[in-house]
Amino acid sequence: MPDFSIRSDSVDVEQIMRRIRARIREKRGVDYTEDEIRELANVKLEKFLDPDKVRSDLIEHYRRQRPIPPLQTPPAPPNYGFEDETIYASSRSLSGRIIRLLRRILHPALKLLFNPNPVINVLHMQSAINAYQTEQFDRIAQKVGLGDELHALHYEVLNNLVVEMTKLGIEVKNLKMRVESLSSRLDFDERRARALEGVVQYRPASAVAGAAAPAGKTTAPAEPAAPQAQEGEQARRRRRRRRGRRRGPAPATAATEGAADAAPVPTGATGPGSEPAAPTDSSSDDSDGPDTPES
Amino acid sequence: MKTAIVVQRYGADLSGGAEVHARYVTEHLSRHVEVEVLTTCARDYVSWRNDLPAGVDVVNGIRVRRFPVARERDIFDFADWSTRVFERVHSVSDELAWIESEGPTSTELVRHLRAARGDYDYFIFFSYRYYHAYHGIRAINSRSLLVPTAERDPAIGVSVFGPIFRGVRALMYNSFEERALIQAVSGNEHVPGVVVGVGSEVGARPDRLRFRQKYGIRGPFAIYVGRIDENKGCQELFDYFRRYANNVRSRLSLVLIGSSILDIPSHPRIRHLGYVSDEDKFDAIAAADVLIMPSYFESLSMVVLEAWALGRPVLANAHCDVLLGQSIRSNAGLFYENYDEFAAALRTLERDRRLADTLGRNGEAYYRRHYSWPVVERKYLDMIDRLKREDEEGGVRGIESLPSWFTRRRKTVLPAAEVLAKLPCGPVRAPKPPPARQLDGKPAARAGGVARYGQ
Incomplete structure (x- = not known):
């Protein structure tokens, strides 16, 4: 049965939409918006991850990790390549050649004062060490950068997992409500069936015979009618039991059909104490043909 | 002149x-x-x-x-x-x-x-x-x-x-x-x-059967007419309709008319007919159960007016103030803000034929009165x-x-x-009358900007 049958030509689309929204809220149990679910999930994130099971400081750890500011140090100066000839070299073009020549000529005189070769060697080695260290630092920086991204990713994954868990939790809660509702209806149906069977069982046979015979007719004798009526009653009882078993607790669906079954969240609308509708054939609930309007 | x-x-x-x-x-x-x-x-x-x-x-x-x-x-x-x-x-x-x-x-x-x-x-x-x-x-x-x-x-x-x-x-x-x-x-x-x-230039007598025979379309269907473009909300429409088709017991198909600059999902219940003549378009709208308008930005949707002119109900994106306002003022269309509302409103229109017909009639009257x-x-x-x-x-x-x-x-x-x-947003439910004018043609009192209208 559709939710919003109309009886006259005057419709109010705003009212229809209000009813549709109310029905969606009803089916969801509680109307959580995405933001609310996220907020709930944030609360649960701490609730889930704070205990000793995981790590007590995991949240703080991730929170600390997330907003790592980028490294603001100035770039390293270029490495200075130190060769044998470096101490004699000059940056000037023409005069540089003359200076270089003079330095070479005076080199033996310099060697008389001190030996520059170990200095040249050490500086050359220092240059090589600098280059090596720079390379190592670059690699470490790359690793740290990847680690940051990974931490952020882990945080996102954890957060999304908890959001999904929260949604699932809500869904499980709704499903539980629905199962409870259905089981209470089933109990009610069973009790009713038993009560009906009891009433039929203790009914006097004469009354059944009297009811079976048409009023005013006396041509048929009363004695043979009693066993026939009893057999007929037993057959009816058997049929009723079989039908009862086949039907199960079906009538509950009738109230939640229509537009509401389009909403993706499972229903938990009907409470356990509510009155079940009259049993109907469940196959007719969701036919594709036009529905009869609400009476 | x-x-x-x-x-x-x-x-x-x-x-x-x-x-x-x-x-x-x-x-x-x-x-x-x-x-x-x-x-x-x-x-x-x-x-x-x-x-x-x-x-x-x-x-x-x-x-x-x-x-x-x-x-x-x-x-x-x-x-x-x-x-x-x-x-x-x-x-x-x-x-x-x-x-x-x-x-x-x-x-x-x-x-x-x-x-x-x-x-x-x-x-x-x-x-x-x-x-x-x-x-x-x-x-x-x-x-x-x-x-x-x-x-x-x-x-x-x-x-x-x-x-x-x-x-x-x-x-x-x-x-x-x-x-x-x-x-x-x-x-x-x-x-x-x-x-x-x-x-609109809608024909006087659209032929629904001719359209169904020509394109081999059976069963109930919703229709979208226009450029198939992400800017028109079509990607969202595809997502919503696929979810609807998968989650809801329904035989409703989605028929698309118009040139596409977006990949149309391959789905047994989504059919793209491409660019069609005006005659086919009007027949298609008349044959449809509902016209869906998923666009977020419209100054006036001519297709929506055409659907109303042909007596069909509309399901519109409520994020678009114009579509929402038109639907409310005409009482001829339902609207949605998210998937749940889309599915529930579409289901309502699909199942309650009487409601759909009434909305269509309202639309027709609204079109005749204003457009x-x-x-x-x-x-x-x-x-x-x-x-x-x-x-x-x-x-x-x-x-x-x-x-x-x-x-x-x-x-x-x-x-x-x-x-x-x-700027203020929201639909205009009751249009305000034009400002009173003095004899010299100037407004009687200068309005200090438009107050938030709608809700």
């Missing part, structure tokens, strides 16, 4: 809301007044390439004068200017460069307007945001009417359009929401304006008569001039997106 219609593109086979709107209005006005169309040689609205020959042409019996576009649009340059104007503090000069970059930059058209302003009594400009309208209205000044076709996008927050909205002689709005938006951004309540919209051609023509003619009377009385306003050379270059103008965000 001679009237010129000035529009960015014009042709019998051109699609596009404003262009079809302009053509319909032109053809219907030509029954009452002498009309000539002034337009560009462009066919393509992205590049504005000169595909049609310059000079005089005749389209459906209407004289059309085409002018070449000086340069094609560079989409990267335009995107650059758009970012600058929409998202950063900028100058008036930047905004003028943005208009220049958007095009269609037809200086010859503007020169002709300036030279031939005495040959026409009134000029009706379409689409405020383009080069031809901005420079054309500045050239014509006191004899221009504007059909703004404004949507709720950042272009409405560009400051140079304020003097245009305040300076034209009259505005022919498409919807009450559009009027409220323009009045809020420009404070032009004193400018005569009327909500007109546009009629049938006699009503639309009357509104245009009444407005022209009113302007003629004002001309005779001599109460003609001028347009505000641009700021000085130095002021134009001062970077003090707020980002257009920020301006847009501050």
